[in-house]
Amino acid sequence: MSPDAGIVLVLNAGSSSLKFAGFAATPAGPRPRFAGQVEGIGAAPRLVAKTAAGEGIADHRWDGGDAPANHAEALGVIVRGLDKALHGEPILGIGHRVVHGGTDFAAPMRIDDATMAALETLVPLAPLHQPHNLVGIRAAAEHFPGVPQVACFDTAFHRTQGWAAQTFALPPRFYDAGIRRYGFHGLSYEYIARRIAAEDPTLGAGRLVVAHLGNGASLCAIEGGRSRASTMGFTALDGIPMGTRSGQIDPGVILHMIDRLGMTTAEVTKLLYNGSGLKGMSGVSQDVRQIEAAGTEAAAHALEHFAFRVRREIGAMAASIGGIDALVFTAGIGENAQGVRARICAGLEFLGITLDAARNAAHAAEISVAGAAVKVLVRRTDEEGMIAGHTLGVLNRLG
Template structure:
């Protein structure tokens, strides 16, 4: 009987999953349940991206929460895993706080500590934990590992982690954590495998999707990130505002009379590309639109990303490569061109034809800085961590 690693990535209304076989991490199946609590849609594919399941619910029997959705996923999985068993489960957990600097086997005590961090990532953490609880119910006794989006950034210099507040606030955990760490770690490892010299170099990786951030990486380690205490900070995102003067928040509450809950909804769900355009958070919709608000939203996004690339290059003391990844970074050629326009002073220049076809390297020939496009794979990174964490635990117990 072969062993499987199940990787779960639970979001606010979705559960993504991938299933790997053996220590070689051969991908067997990947899928997601979207629209949990509204109009659920289950889509499952094999490693060749052939559809294995495609079901939509519009009736009263639709899964109404993450536990019910995971139950449907598990029923499907049990129907195809003849001769195999789920031997371990890995979870993406957005916030590890100041204490979790590496993946950890989940125990009741660990789960309680993660629950205490919900306020730091209110859009993500509750659903990450719901996925963990549901998996515990369906697979009692199977070891589970929490892998943190913040862990890759825990080695930052103090200056990169701190706010200019009285020091006791830092000691209470109010500091800059950074996110998307699993994606950055995956990209850093893959570049090092492709080109060891480049992997030791000065990299700015732009993880641009519905959530977006940038990371400065040198010698495979994170030095700084645009996200901070929460996943609101930095560049604008699909519905999140990115960097904002904290005085604006005070004004909204004091002069506009908004409650904390109303401000949170504005900053997390009604801002970013969606708020700027008044049209959509989807870059594809904005690029297809002839409305000036759509173009302005894209220009603002590119401006802020370009500004942060310059800042990350300053942290690194120069730049060897700029890497685009995630949904926007991997697919939006027009937005990549907007971002790179004006970065010639850093040695960045795009080849329009390479960029248009989404080549692995899109920089012009003989430019000083490579501009790369790479697919990120947080789920595989989690699976690698599960293997390593459980192996280390067994070794320690031996």
């Protein structure tokens, strides 16, 4: 493949947004060219796009009847604006983030009708994400007929976990039926693991606990570049509290809500996915900046609980791999919320984790004190870059 022989387009469809990025296909791998998103789909949409160098390509808000009302229309807007970014280069393939791959998909996969049918069956396991992922795939097929599409799964990275880490304490027939811990945010964890290994091969071969803290949040124990344990389980609802999701909850609470409080399963689902977590506890927002600025008791309690749960799971992840050589913060909260990082790390000195307050405040790449037994790092994740690399790999195997 000659340098810049074409573009790999990456699409990441969320509930009200459609992120996109373009990567030039080169012999050395994908090279970033542009990125952007249409946000506020169905409400007050806005298109923003920039080149990899930070130059603006588009910035448009809609206030009339021509606004994109769904993901297919949003992709149409993106397609019409791509000419300025593509410079006449063809789109070789389209890579998609797909949250749930179930038991059948443990590696990036060329999308066909059979793949789509299988992914449809997994919608109940990731109701906030999977439907939008599939809508993005269908919209891309409509706008780019004949262009190969590749699904990259957030669950795939965790398939290296052992049986004990994946199973629930249920009779074996449930595990055999696919009821097991899948783990999520795998594309982010895979990127971080590879980046740390490239920066420091010794550290990359060691024991990492990575905290992917954003609106969706989880932790992963990585040993020798492989996932060994994670906080998320059968669905993306498990583990630590998130922006609007409860995280781990006693199953008895759910039974009580249904049997004693008279809530329907739909009402419980909406509460746990959309009305809990930082937003539900604070009564303010899922945005940490707004919670920190609120100054209310409920807001303070939300941050305290979030930090406590993350801190507890850091210890659990370290125990699952026999220790810890580095703690890595990533994603929106992990990369930007210095106060939350400080709250989390307070009290972890027994593990060898001690923050340098000045480094943390400056968002330095390494925020632990000099000579600390455990490095504490801050790294920007790049899920789109991982998707582009996987997509290019599939296209190369297809010839």
